[in-house]
Amino acid sequence: MPLSRLSSPFLSGTSRVTLHMLQLLLALVPAVIAIVYFFGPSVLITMTLAVIVALLAEALMLKLRGRPLKPFLTDGSAIVTAVLLAIALPPLAPWWLTVVGVLFAIIFAKHLYGGLGYNPFNPAMVAYVLLLISFPLEMTTWLPVASLSEQPLDFAGAFHVIFNGQLISGLGFDTVSGATPLDAMKTQIGLLQHPSYISQQPLFGLFAGKGWEWINIWLALGGAFLIYRRVISWHIPVAMLLALTSISLITWLLAPESTGSPLFHLLSGGTMLGAFFIATDPVTAATTIKGRIVFGAGVGLLTYIIRVWGGYPDGVAFAVLLMNMLVPLIDYYTQPKVYGG
Amino acid sequence: MTTPLGSFPGGLVLDGQKKRSTYDAIRKTPLSKKLILPLQQHIGAASDPIVQVGDKVLKGQKIARADGHVSVYLHAPSSGTITAIDEQPIPHPSGLSALCITIETDGEERWIDLEETPDFTTLSEHEIRHRIREAGIVGLGGAGFPSFIKLNPGVHHTVETLIINGVECEPYITCDDMIMRERAEGILDGIEIMRYALRVNKCVIAIEDNKPEAISAMELALARRNDLHNTSVVVIPTRYPTGSEKQLIQVVTGKQVPSNGLPIDIGIVCHNVGTSYAIGRAISHGEPLISRIVTVTGTDVKHAGNFETLFGTPMHELLSFCDTHREANEPFILGGPMMGYNLSGDHLPITKTANCILVGVDNAARQADPLPCIRCGECATVCPVSLLPQQLYWYSRSKDLEKTREYNLFDCIECGCCSYVCPSKIPLVHYFRFAKTETMNHELETQKSDNARLRHENRLERHEAEKKEKEARQRQRKLALAATKAAKEKEQAEKAKTAESQSDNQEK
Numbered sequence: 001m002p003l004s005r006l007s008s009p010f011l012s013g014t015s016r017v018t019l020h021m022l023q024l025l026l027a028l029v030p031a032v033i034a035i036v037y038f039f040g041p042s043v044l045i046t047m048t049l050a051v052i053v054a055l056l057a058e059a060l061m062l063k064l065r066g067r068p069l070k071p072f073l074t075d076g077s078a079i080v081t082a083v084l085l086a087i088a089l090p091p092l093a094p095w096w097l098t099v100v101g102v103l104f105a106i107i108f109a110k111h112l113y114g115g116l117g118y119n120p121f122n123p124a125m126v127a128y129v130l131l132l133i134s135f136p137l138e139m140t141t142w143l144p145v146a147s148l149s150e151q152p153l154d155f156a157g158a159f160h161v162i163f164n165g166q167l168i169s170g171l172g173f174d175t176v177s178g179a180t181p182l183d184a185m186k187t188q189i190g191l192l193q194h195p196s197y198i199s200q201q202p203l204f205g206l207f208a209g210k211g212w213e214w215i216n217i218w219l220a221l222g223g224a225f226l227i228y229r230r231v232i233s234w235h236i237p238v239a240m241l242l243a244l245t246s247i248s249l250i251t252w253l254l255a256p257e258s259t260g261s262p263l264f265h266l267l268s269g270g271t272m273l274g275a276f277f278i279a280t281d282p283v284t285a286a287t288t289i290k291g292r293i294v295f296g297a298g299v300g301l302l303t304y305i306i307r308v309w310g311g312y313p314d315g316v317a318f319a320v321l322l323m324n325m326l327v328p329l330i331d332y333y334t335q336p337k338v339y340g341g
Numbered sequence: 342m343t344t345p346l347g348s349f350p351g352g353l354v355l356d357g358q359k360k361r362s363t364y365d366a367i368r369k370t371p372l373s374k375k376l377i378l379p380l381q382q383h384i385g386a387a388s389d390p391i392v393q394v395g396d397k398v399l400k401g402q403k404i405a406r407a408d409g410h411v412s413v414y415l416h417a418p419s420s421g422t423i424t425a426i427d428e429q430p431i432p433h434p435s436g437l438s439a440l441c442i443t444i445e446t447d448g449e450e451r452w453i454d455l456e457e458t459p460d461f462t463t464l465s466e467h468e469i470r471h472r473i474r475e476a477g478i479v480g481l482g483g484a485g486f487p488s489f490i491k492l493n494p495g496v497h498h499t500v501e502t503l504i505i506n507g508v509e510c511e512p513y514i515t516c517d518d519m520i521m522r523e524r525a526e527g528i529l530d531g532i533e534i535m536r537y538a539l540r541v542n543k544c545v546i547a548i549e550d551n552k553p554e555a556i557s558a559m560e561l562a563l564a565r566r567n568d569l570h571n572t573s574v575v576v577i578p579t580r581y582p583t584g585s586e587k588q589l590i591q592v593v594t595g596k597q598v599p600s601n602g603l604p605i606d607i608g609i610v611c612h613n614v615g616t617s618y619a620i621g622r623a624i625s626h627g628e629p630l631i632s633r634i635v636t637v638t639g640t641d642v643k644h645a646g647n648f649e650t651l652f653g654t655p656m657h658e659l660l661s662f663c664d665t666h667r668e669a670n671e672p673f674i675l676g677g678p679m680m681g682y683n684l685s686g687d688h689l690p691i692t693k694t695a696n697c698i699l700v701g702v703d704n705a706a707r708q709a710d711p712l713p714c715i716r717c718g719e720c721a722t723v724c725p726v727s728l729l730p731q732q733l734y735w736y737s738r739s740k741d742l743e744k745t746r747e748y749n750l751f752d753c754i755e756c757g758c759c760s761y762v763c764p765s766k767i768p769l770v771h772y773f774r775f776a777k778t779e780t781m782n783h784e785l786e787t788q789k790s791d792n793a794r795l796r797h798e799n800r801l802e803r804h805e806a807e808k809k810e811k812e813a814r815q816r817q818r819k820l821a822l823a824a825t826k827a828a829k830e831k832e833q834a835e836k837a838k839t840a841e842s843q844s845d846n847q848e849k
Contacts, residue, residue, distance in 0.1 A: 007434070007771050009679040009757030011355070011512070012706035015764040017715060068710075075712060117713030117765075233718070282717040287731060289721075336727040338749045339349070339587060340600040 017116075021076025023231045024277065025083060027222035031273075032087065034218045038145045038211030039091040042158035046098050047086035049162075053102040054082035061111035077116050081105050084124040084277060088270060088317075089131075090142045091153070092177060095162050097138050101127040121324045122284045125317040132317070140313075144178040144203060145211035181209025182269045183313040185260050195260050208260075208267035216272040223276025236285060237275040239296030240303075241266065247304045259308050269307075274299065274316035284324045291327075291334035298323045343545060343573045347595030349588045351723040352580040353758050355512050355679075357551050358703065362515045362638040362645040367523055369649045370635075370662060376418055376444045376653030377690040378404070379431045383479040384486045385411030390442055396423045399453045401629050404442055407474060413487045414477045418631040418651035421446035432656075432675050432689045434682040441690070444653065455627035461534050469538045469624060476623035477630045477693075482506060482517075482584070482613035483676060485694040488620065491610055492538045500541040501608035504593055505532060505617055507548040507555060508577065508584035511677030514697040516634040517614050519647040521548065521555035525562035528614050529569060530621030539610055544572040546614070547593055551579040581679065582756040586611050588725050600752055615696075635691060637663045639673070640701035650691050656698060657687040667700050674699040679757040712765035720759035720769060726752050730759040730769050737776035742783060745776045753777075 035043045058078040062069050085101050105127035113119040132139045146152040153161065161167060179187065181203055188198045198204070205213050226232045248262040265271065270278070279285060279299045286295035299319045306315025381387035388405035398404060398417040405415040421444045429441040458464060464472070474489040494500050505528070509517040521528065532544055546563075548556050559574050566572075577583055577592050587598050589611065596607050604611055612620075615634065622628040631652060638645040643664035650659055660667065667673065667687075674681040676697055720730035728749055736744040750773060759769045 007683070007768065007774065008674075008676075008681055008755075009760050009770065010674060010681070010683070010702055010705055011678045011757075011761060012704060012766065013353075013761045013763075015719065015762055016766075017712050017764045020715075020717070020764055071710060071712060077715075115713065117715045233722070282715050285716075287716050287718040287721060288729065292718075331729075331732070335729060335748075336350075336721070338600065338728060338752050339591070339726040340597045340602065341749065341752070 017075050017077070020231050021080050023226065023229055024080055025076070027225045027231075028083060028087065028219075028277070029222075031215055031218040031222055034211075034215045035087065035091075038215065039143050040146055040153035040158055041155045042091040042093075042153060042162060043086060045155075045158055045162055046089055046091075046093055047083055049095060049098050050082035050086040050102045051079050053099050054078040054106055057103050057106035058111075061107055061115070065111065065115065067115065072116060075116060078106060078110075081110070081123045084273070085127050087273060088124065088128050090139060091158070092141050092143060092161055093138060094165050097131060097135060098162075101131045104130050117283055119283060120327070121321055122278055122281050125278060125320050128317045129321060132312070140179075140183065141177045142180045142183075178203070180269065180313060181212055182307065185264070185268075186307070186313045189258060194257055195264075196256070199260070199264065207263040208265075212269070213267040216267040219272035219276060223272065226276060226280075232276065232280040232282075233289075233292065235289060235292035236280045236296035236299075239293040240275045240279055240300035241271075243297040243300030244271065244304055245300075247301055251304075251308070265304060265307070269314035270316035271303070274303065274320060278316065278320050279323070284320075284327065286327050286330045286334070288331055288334040288336060290336070291330040294330050294334060295323050295327065298326065343575045345547075345575055345577045345592045347591050347593070349583075349591045349725045350727055351725045351758060352582060352588075353723055353761060354579065355581050356703075357579070358512045358638075359515050359518065359551065361642075362513070362636050362647060363518060363554075365644075365646045367519050367634055367647045367649055370651070370654055370659055372419055372446055372448060372450070372651065373654045373658050374446060375424075375655070376421075376446060376651060377429050377655065378415060378418070378442045378444070378653045379429070379690065379692060380405055380415065380440045380442065381431075382415070382485060382652070382693040383413055384484065385409070385413075387440065388412060388415045390426055390440075392423050392426075392442065394423050394426055397421070398423060398444065399451050401453045401455065401631060403475075403629075404444075411487055411490065413479055413489075414475050414629070415442075416477055416629040416631050417444055418653055419444065419446045420449050420451040430686060430689055432684055432692060432695065436684075436686070457627050458624055461537060461624050464624070466538045466540070469534060473620055473623055476619075476628070478616065478619050478623055479630075479693050480613055481615035481619060481633055481693065481696070483680075483694055483696050485692075488612065488616055491605075491612065492535060494539055494605060494610070498605050499608060500539045500605065500610050501543060502594065502610075503532070503535060503539060503541045503544040504589060504609060504611045505544065505546040505614055506584060506586070506589055506611055507546055507552075507559070507614040508589055509552070510549060510579070510581045510584035511679050511681075511697075512581075513638050513699050513702070514636050514677050515638070516636045516647050516696050518552045518555050519636075520615055520618055520634055521552070522558045524618055525558045527618045527621045528559070529562055529566055529572075530625055531617030531619070532572065532621075533569060534620055534624050535610075535612060535617065541610070542571050545575045545593055546572070547575050547577055547589055549579040549583060550576050581758070582725055582754070585725070585754055585756060587754070600749075630693065633691070633693060633695070635659065635695055636697040637665070637700075638697065639665075639699045640703060641666045642700050652692060653690045655688050655690055656684075659691065659698065660687055660700065665700050671700075674702070678702050679761070680755060706760075706766070709766050711763075711767040714763075714765055714767060717764060719762040719764065723758040723762050725756060725758065726754060728753060730773075733776070734767060734769050734772050737772040740776075740779065742776060742780045746780065750776055750780070 062072055082102055105123035109123035109126035110119050184203055207213050227234050245262045248265045251259050286292050302319035302322055303315045306318050386409040389408040390405045392404045400420045402417045403414050404417050407413050424445045425443040428438040431439045470489040470492050478488045479485045507517050507521050590609055598604050619630050632649055634647050635650045636647050670685050672683040672685045674683050714731050716731055732748050753773050755770050757770050
């Protein structure tokens with residue numbers, strides 16, 4: 001093969017940004033199947049919508065910024081942002097919620113900072129937090145798992161809900177919606193119920209929320225695949241999960257009446273999505289080995305603190321964004337010792 | 342056999358591609374009609390020609406002498422006539438020209454009289470170093486540093502271990518592998534001499550485990566030498582860039598050479614197997630360094646292999662001897678695919694540092710437009726020196742030279758691992774070379790302007806001093822003038838007085 005590079009090395013490995021992104025999407029497939037199984041097919045509609053809007057927004061921004069379209073549209077990063085946001089959104093999210101979120105992620109959180117590689121904050125989480133603060137009602141209207149629902153959503157039903165803002169039957173959401181297990185746990189602990197009693201309720205499964213625990217397990221397995229394929233390194237997820245386990249174990253042992261079990265926290269809400277797919281976003285995470293451990297542990301601790309003592313039922317998105325801010329500092333203080341230095 | 346004591350972080354396991362050039366034994370490249378010998382084939386000062394155009398020279402005759410301390414002699418690789426001493430293109434990444442001596446060979450290969458020394462212990466350490474310098478021997482691993490300097494520990498250091506580098510970690514290159522397979526005895530001769538010159542007791546020969554033939558050849562040769570104590574072959578895991586001196590020291594001894602320091606600071610000296618062989622020939626047989634083994638390989642080379650080639654042989658002769666299918670002006674690599682540089686002109690001569698000519702590689706990096714850095718950190722994971730290439734890239738790109746220094750740019754060994762793994766295909770090493778050159782230029786400029794400022798300040802000071810001196814002189818002169826004036830006035834007054842009194846007396 002003739003040489004084309006100007007200077008050494010003339011060899012190149014097989015690693016590609018696009019390949020990373022594709023493997024990331026592949027790793028999400030089992031979890032998405034689980035979501036469809038437990039919460040109906042609406043996530044697929046939201047995801048498709050999100051991807052289309054993301055690609056359009058990406059193309060528009062590239063055009064405005066005078067960047068070539070092809071390499072950046074095919075790098076897969078916009079698709080990953082869209083898919084992650086779609087997974088994080090509630091199943092009943094109306095179409096405009098998705099559109100606003102994706103546009104904000106791509107235009108503001110990504111391109112206004114310089115596009116791929118330059119954004120300090122995880123775009124999907126910036127959008128998620130924006131939506132959570134601006135539209136708390138829509139963002140917390142969740143479905144119980146299909147088996148608990150009297151009217152499980154089929155494909156047509158989901159489509160109707162997303163685009164018309166109501167159920168086919170014409171009834172409001174409150175007839176089908178319910179709190180997430182994390183929300184239920186938080187509210188009822190606030191009402192001085194004991195966690196062990198709360199988790200007896202039908203909303204809960206073996207360790208955590210019914211359905212949620214399986215989605216989290218599948219996400220963790222997908223994450224393990226990514227570590228095996230060296231798309232991500234183990235440091236951030238392991239540090240985050242260890243930190244979350246440790247702090248919840250300590251609190252659980254000292255004050256069992258005030259918090260769910262460590263397993264409940266590990267398998268609830270956005271824990272596994274955050275640990276393997278969000279916090280590991282290379283662009284916005286720490287890059288040194290030690291830094292990644294600090295970063296991951298920080299995300300784990302903040303997630304727990306927000307969940308238990310903060311105002312929101314889940315804290316992964318906030319935790320990731322807060323730690324994103326600290327990345328330059330962490331990277332600066334965790335430089336490895338150079339050979340002979 | 343001993344086991345390695347350490348390891349280094351990062352590195353890559355690369356496809357060696359070494360089989361291609363190790364099917365055949367080392368062959369001799371046919372004598373070229375014309376040999377072009379650059380005066381600088383080593384690190385340091387260029388040699389100084391001691392022949393003139395028209396002179397007849399013999400094979401092995403000195404044609405240029407060492408100029409200054411860090412320099413070596415140069416010899417005629419074959420007998421013939423000096424036809425030119427002028428600027429010729431030399432193998433260099435930027436296609437530079439430099440002063441070369443051109444010899445038209447007569448095909449007779451008549452040697453000068455060689456001074457053989459069967460027992461090197463009759464020579465002093467100093468004499469050995471002197472002969473190695475006179476034989477023109479430089480590091481044949483690729484860097485070309487004059488070997489006699491590395492055989493002089495000086496009075497402040499004692500050498501504990503001599504490491505013989507037979508690692509050859511770059512893909513495709515096999516010249517060290519082949520010399521170990523075929524000339525193990527000769528390498529051991531060189532080791533004995535180096536041990537004597539360095540007064541070192543312990544020696545390890547480091548070879549990567551992807552060269553079983555070389556390992557067994559060296560061990561076999563060692564077993565036959567009862568007198569060579571404390572010398573062993575250490576088989577090290579195949580991982581790029583283990584062959585780099587600092588990394589090899591870390592693998593073999595577990596120690597690190599201090600930043601800005603030399604291996605000798607921790608009692609270690611490293612020499613390449615080819616250099617060792619050359620030293621053996623130079624001392625025992627009196628043969629100067631006039632040829633080397635060159636690997637010619639690559640996907641476009643039909644008869645790849647290793648070729649004992651006289652210095653100055655034009656590359657195109659070697660390439661056509663190997664039946665290379667290379668399109669006109671198609672670039673090829675001098676050195677390995679990870680650290681070599683590309684050349685397009687094939688009329689350049691083989692020099693002392695030319696270990697490999699590589700025409701066509703598998704999985705060549707494409708000149709794709711790189712994507713932005715996504716900070717994945719793979720580069721930092723594979724860096725054998727534990728640098729943070731993505732930060733260095735960031736600061737090199739923005740020309741923040743101060744910051745690149747802070748992030749230890751000058752500890753980068755340019756091994757290319759970071760560029761290899763980069764998913765965005767950023768030519769990182771290219772940026773680092775750029776930043777290094779910029780920094781050095783910047784320093785040169787600063788030094789120049791510092792000098793100029795100093796000169797200016799000195800000049801002002803000098804002027805000031807001169808002015809002061811002048812003023813002082815003027816003042817003195819004024820004072821003197823005033824003094825003489827006063828004296829004159831006094832005299833006059835006295836004269837007047839005496840005149841008055843005289844007149845008074847007269848009146849009386």
